[in-house]
Amino acid sequence: xxxxxxxxxxxxxxxxxxxxxxxxxxxxxxxxxxxxxxxxxxxxxxxxxxxxxxxxxxxxxxxxxxxxxxxxxxxxxxxxxxxxxxxxxxxxxxxxxxxxxxxxxxxxxxxxxxxxxxxxxxxxxxxxxxxxxxxxxxxxxxxxxxxxxxxxxxxxxxxxxxxxxxxxxxxxxxxxxxxxxxxxxxxxxxxxxxxxxxxxxxxxxxxxxxxxxxxxxxxxxxxxxxxxxxxxxxxxxxxxxxxxxxxxxxxxxxxxxxxxxxxxxxxxxxxxxxxxxxxxxxxxxxxxxxxxxxxxxxxxxxxxxxxxxxxxxxxxxxxxxxxxxxxxxxxxxxxxxxxxxxxxxxxxxxxxxxxxxxxxxxxxxxxxxxxx
Numbered sequence: 535x536x537x538x539x540x541x542x543x544x545x546x547x548x549x550x551x552x553x554x555x556x557x558x559x560x561x562x563x564x565x566x567x568x569x570x571x572x573x574x575x576x577x578x579x580x581x582x583x584x585x586x587x588x589x590x591x592x593x594x595x596x597x598x599x600x601x602x603x604x605x606x607x608x609x610x611x612x613x614x615x616x617x618x619x620x621x622x623x624x625x626x627x628x629x630x631x632x633x634x635x636x637x638x639x640x641x642x643x644x645x646x647x648x649x650x651x652x653x654x655x656x657x658x659x660x661x662x663x664x665x666x667x668x669x670x671x672x673x674x675x676x677x678x679x680x681x682x683x684x685x686x687x688x689x690x691x692x693x694x695x696x697x698x699x700x701x702x703x704x705x706x707x708x709x710x711x712x713x714x715x716x717x718x719x720x721x722x723x724x725x726x727x728x729x730x731x732x733x734x735x736x737x738x739x740x741x742x743x744x745x746x747x748x749x750x751x752x753x754x755x756x757x758x759x760x761x762x763x764x765x766x767x768x769x770x771x772x773x774x775x776x777x778x779x780x781x782x783x784x785x786x787x788x789x790x791x792x793x794x795x796x797x798x799x800x801x802x803x804x805x806x807x808x809x810x811x812x813x814x815x816x817x818x819x820x821x822x823x824x825x826x827x828x829x830x831x832x833x834x835x836x837x838x839x840x841x842x843x844x845x846x847x848x849x850x851x852x853x854x855x856x857x858x859x860x861x862x863x864x865x866x867x868x869x870x871x872x873x874x875x876x877x878x879x880x881x882x883x884x885x886x887x888x889x890x891x892x893x894x895x896x897x898x899x900x901x902x903x904x905x906x
Contacts, residue, residue: 545802584818585622663713846886
């Protein structure tokens with residue numbers, strides 16, 4: 535019997551400039567607590583420690599360097615950390631090894647260095663192909679630079695994701711669809727298209743709270759989503775998660791670990807891990823203060839993550855984890871949501887959102903979680 539599979543996330547908390555919507559932990563170089571070189575020295579030490587703890591049990595089939603903007607630091611630091619991961623863990627030959635990158639922070643030379651080091655998937659933060667929208671968002675690049683970065687990534691990497699955002703200030707349906715068409719013309723293997731979330735503590739949140747920020751109406755936001763999906767599907771992508779689509783075989787293996795509650799280890803500032811029902815943060819292994827989460831908390835996480843999958847929640851896996859029937863445990867809200875055409879059975883043993891339900895994910899989730 536082979537070893538269990540593990541995903542590893544590496545957080546790189548540096549950005550050229552903080553975007554107006556972002557609440558992830560990151561710092562600009564001028565305000566950083568530590569230099570990137572110092573940060574990576576600590577990171578490498580954590581990787582070594584984690585390897586001594588977990589290598590005997592796991593082999594690694596996905597690695598994801600996220601941020602922040604990993605591509606904003608020296609390529610040698612990223613490549614060195616990946617090399618250390620290869621020494622500390624057994625990384626499978628077919629592992630998915632991803633790197634987040636933003637336009638304005640990459641070149642052909644840096645991309646070729648990443649590729650030579652073993653990265654085989656890159657996620658390009660295009661976000662929008664409208665200069666006005668990009669300025670409002672606080673991005674450091676223009677629309678043309680975003681498209682060029684995507685073209686460059688495609689010329690070097692075998693697997694490329696384009697990150698896009700829906701419902702941003704200044705965005706209209708026409709702006710969104712025109713930008714999406716230009717991205718689809720480049721044929722990235724994967725697309726992420728997240729609706730803007732107003733996160734407390736960000737400039738956008740404060741501007742919206744004080745009436746200084748205008749967003750597209752909810753109806754227009756939903757039209758952007760569904761019209762965009764039509765284009766994406768017609769271009770041959772499989773819609774496999776609420777905000778993600780891929781050419782067949784290019785689904786993001788690492789993110790699927792989060793959505794299916796499989797083991798993952800997070801290293802670096804604010805990075806979280808989940809192994810054996812225990813969540814822990816910013817360290818290679820759980821300590822005595824970290825305890826297995828209670829059953830209801832884990833069931834809530836299971837529902838929230840698995841229902842994001844278009845194929846739906848896996849009832850068999852639910853029963854395997856919790857020893858009871860999903861349908862029985864949530865009978866009352868489920869029959870309500872089925873009757874309201876918000877949830878349905880796409881196949882035996884699965885429960886998923888209907889097209890109508892995709893527009894009301896938060897109320898549906900809330901109704902289910904009320905049973906906990």
